Amino acid sequence: MNWLSDFVRPKIKKIATKDIADNLWTKCPQCGKMLFNKELEKNDFICSGCDHHLRLPLDRRFSMLFDNGEYKLITLPKLQEDPLNFKDSKKYTDRLRSYRKNTGNDDAIKVAQGEIGGITCIIAALDFGFMGGSMGTVVGEGIVKAGDIAVRGGYPLITIAASGGARMQEGILSLMQMARTTAAVNMVKEKGLPFISIMTDPTTGGVSASFAMLGDVNIAEKGCVIGFAGARVIEQTIREKLPEGFQKAEYLKEHGMVDIVTRRPEMRKTLIRVISILTHRQPQIKQLAIESK
Amino acid sequence: MNTSTNTLILDFEKTIFEIETKIESLKYLAQDENVDISQEVTRLQHKLEKQMRASYSNLSPWQKSQVARHPSRPHCLDYVHALIEDFTPLSGDRCFADDEAMVGGIGRFQGVSVVVLGQEKGHDIESRVRYNFGMAKPEGYRKAQRLMDMANKFNMPVIAFVDTSGAFPGVEAEARGQAEAIASSIEKCLQINVPIISVVIGEGGSGGAIAIATANRVLMLEHSIYSVISPEGCASILWRSADKVKEATEALKLTAQDLRRLGVIDEIIAEPVGGAHRNPAQTIERVGECIAKHLKELMAQSRDEIKKRRTEKFLRMGRHFAESK
Numbered sequence: 001m002n003w004l005s006d007f008v009r010p011k012i013k014k015i016a017t018k019d020i021a022d023n024l025w026t027k028c029p030q031c032g033k034m035l036f037n038k039e040l041e042k043n044d045f046i047c048s049g050c051d052h053h054l055r056l057p058l059d060r061r062f063s064m065l066f067d068n069g070e071y072k073l074i075t076l077p078k079l080q081e082d083p084l085n086f087k088d089s090k091k092y093t094d095r096l097r098s099y100r101k102n103t104g105n106d107d108a109i110k111v112a113q114g115e116i117g118g119i120t121c122i123i124a125a126l127d128f129g130f131m132g133g134s135m136g137t138v139v140g141e142g143i144v145k146a147g148d149i150a151v152r153g154g155y156p157l158i159t160i161a162a163s164g165g166a167r168m169q170e171g172i173l174s175l176m177q178m179a180r181t182t183a184a185v186n187m188v189k190e191k192g193l194p195f196i197s198i199m200t201d202p203t204t205g206g207v208s209a210s211f212a213m214l215g216d217v218n219i220a221e222k223g224c225v226i227g228f229a230g231a232r233v234i235e236q237t238i239r240e241k242l243p244e245g246f247q248k249a250e251y252l253k254e255h256g257m258v259d260i261v262t263r264r265p266e267m268r269k270t271l272i273r274v275i276s277i278l279t280h281r282q283p284q285i286k287q288l289a290i291e292s293k
Numbered sequence: 294m295n296t297s298t299n300t301l302i303l304d305f306e307k308t309i310f311e312i313e314t315k316i317e318s319l320k321y322l323a324q325d326e327n328v329d330i331s332q333e334v335t336r337l338q339h340k341l342e343k344q345m346r347a348s349y350s351n352l353s354p355w356q357k358s359q360v361a362r363h364p365s366r367p368h369c370l371d372y373v374h375a376l377i378e379d380f381t382p383l384s385g386d387r388c389f390a391d392d393e394a395m396v397g398g399i400g401r402f403q404g405v406s407v408v409v410l411g412q413e414k415g416h417d418i419e420s421r422v423r424y425n426f427g428m429a430k431p432e433g434y435r436k437a438q439r440l441m442d443m444a445n446k447f448n449m450p451v452i453a454f455v456d457t458s459g460a461f462p463g464v465e466a467e468a469r470g471q472a473e474a475i476a477s478s479i480e481k482c483l484q485i486n487v488p489i490i491s492v493v494i495g496e497g498g499s500g501g502a503i504a505i506a507t508a509n510r511v512l513m514l515e516h517s518i519y520s521v522i523s524p525e526g527c528a529s530i531l532w533r534s535a536d537k538v539k540e541a542t543e544a545l546k547l548t549a550q551d552l553r554r555l556g557v558i559d560e561i562i563a564e565p566v567g568g569a570h571r572n573p574a575q576t577i578e579r580v581g582e583c584i585a586k587h588l589k590e591l592m593a594q595s596r597d598e599i600k601k602r603r604t605e606k607f608l609r610m611g612r613h614f615a616e617s618k
Binding site: 077078079080081083084086087088089136137140141144166168169170171172173174175176177178179180182183184186187204205206208209210211212213214226227228229230233234237238242243246247251255256257 | 460462463464466467468469470471472473475476477479480482483484499500503507519520521522527530531532540541544545546547551552555557604607608609610611612613614615
């Protein structure tokens with residue numbers, strides 16, 4: 001109740017919060033270091049303090065993987081929206097609308113075609129920013145479409161998972177997408193084409209328990225969470241503390257569930273090596289020269 | 294009527310239970326005092342039947358969930374013992390362990406050699422613990438895969454009885470790859486060239502259920518449920534309150550009737566009046582008849598067709614195109 005708290009303090013507070021809200025800085029969720037956003041972006045969204053891999057926007061992901069950062073987005077057919085007429089505290093259609101507005105994407109998936117090391121590939125990538133990357137009928141449609149193009153063109157298929165699991169708002173139809181996406185990747189595998197599954201933070205629930213675990217080669221991004229049941233659910237069931245590093249990429253590799261754990265900047269190199277070997281082709285060295293880092 | 298085993302009385306069944314008790318006590322009295330009560334009993338039985346028809350023809354999704362989980366409902370092994378001749382349980386995933394939550398074995402269904410799969414929930418405390426309440430671990434799903442391979446090799450159809458609240462969530466299950474085990478089980482269902490018929494007899498809980506229900510034909514008992522998440526889980530995540538479980542159950546559209554409308558299942562098997570737990574024998578018989586009908590149709594298809602049609606069916610799941618404007 002003196003002139004300091006009445007006057008000066010609120011002003012300083014206001015300025016300080018405004019600066020952070022303006023997206024200049026991001027706090028590393030692991031080590032807490034304040035990261036300057038422009039630096040973070042340059043560093044592929046990896047914390048310069050602890051090497052934690054923060055979530056990466058889809059477009060950036062594509063441009064980091066395809067040769068010269070060039071790719072073509074595949075248009076997905078429009079599906080009937082909100083098949084269950086679902087409403088919790090908010091209408092599902094309203095949720096969809098606001099996520100569309102915020103992300104600029106129609107749903108939690110994008111499918112792209114381009115060359116990786118000179119080899120034409122199809123990538124279907126999930127967007128965690130869109131309802132937690134949850135899998136509903138549109139995501140299923142995307143994986144099926146990607147599988148279909150891969151089979152028709154004889155291209156390797158790559159999926160990049162970042163998802164909390166099935167989309168509850170689509171009820172049983174979202175559960176059915178587990179079988180549907182599995183059918184799609186199985187179609188590619190049975191054609192003798194490579195199916196590479198990349199898992200990023202997080203890959204859990206119905207997505208990990210379907211197509212994402214079924215790669216000919218499973219590659220996980222360093223430190224990402226991968227699992228079936230959520231850590232909280234498990235803690236509630238067994239009522240004890242979870243082991244150190246539980247459900248992290250490295251833990252999954254130790255337990256034989258993923259082949260390779262890699263840092264984000266090395267992902268492209270790893271992909272080129274794996275795909276070129278599996279397809280009996282020499283990667284085009286020229287394009288290897290422009291690695292992102 | 295098999296009323297003695299109805300230890301659990303669901304809230305909407307109170308009137309039914311009262312009439313049932315009245316009939317029982319009348320019968321008991323008549324034994325002692327040698328009086329003719331047949332008229333009164335007949336009257337009450339009519340009333341009971343009417344009351345049961347009224348309640349059970351109009352169950353809410355939440356009430357159906359309660360019936361689907363009723364402890365006296367016939368469980369997987371009840372069906373297996375009644376419908377499968379020479380049932381021979383087979384054990385183990387050849388990697389780690391045998392998971393008793395996942396029933397697996399070979400036998401004959403109406404003279405046809407078959408592989409049988411299913412989750413068993415158990416009927417008392419001891420057996421529930423033994424079967425881990427019907428929640429399978431990775432070794433259970435790997436046993437299922439091994440048996441599906443066997444079915445394929447020896448040209449035997451697969452019959453699966455689905456009844457689980459879900460795959461087991463635990464540290465060890467995660468360490469051994471619960472996600473991979475379920476994913477591979479779904480994939481195996483899609484790879485084999487023999488018919489798969491899955492019957493949801495109680496609760497079809499999420500990934501744990503679809504792992505053995507990616508089938509040519511999916512049948513559901515009238516008051517069974519099949520869902521991406523339990524109503525309780527959905528309420529706590531989307532409504533952030535366990536009290537909203539009824540709302541969540543409505544919203545999820547998890548009844549057999551909803552699923553039939555959505556084109557996810559192929560047929561609903563009618564339960565006896567008053568639910569499967571009031572007449573297990575009749576329920577099992579009807580399930581047997583329905584399986585037989587679908588098996589006959591599927592066995593007329595070639596091995597390639599069986600696989601192809603199953604894959605095509607699941608590739609279409611949820612593909613309802615928007616009307617172009």
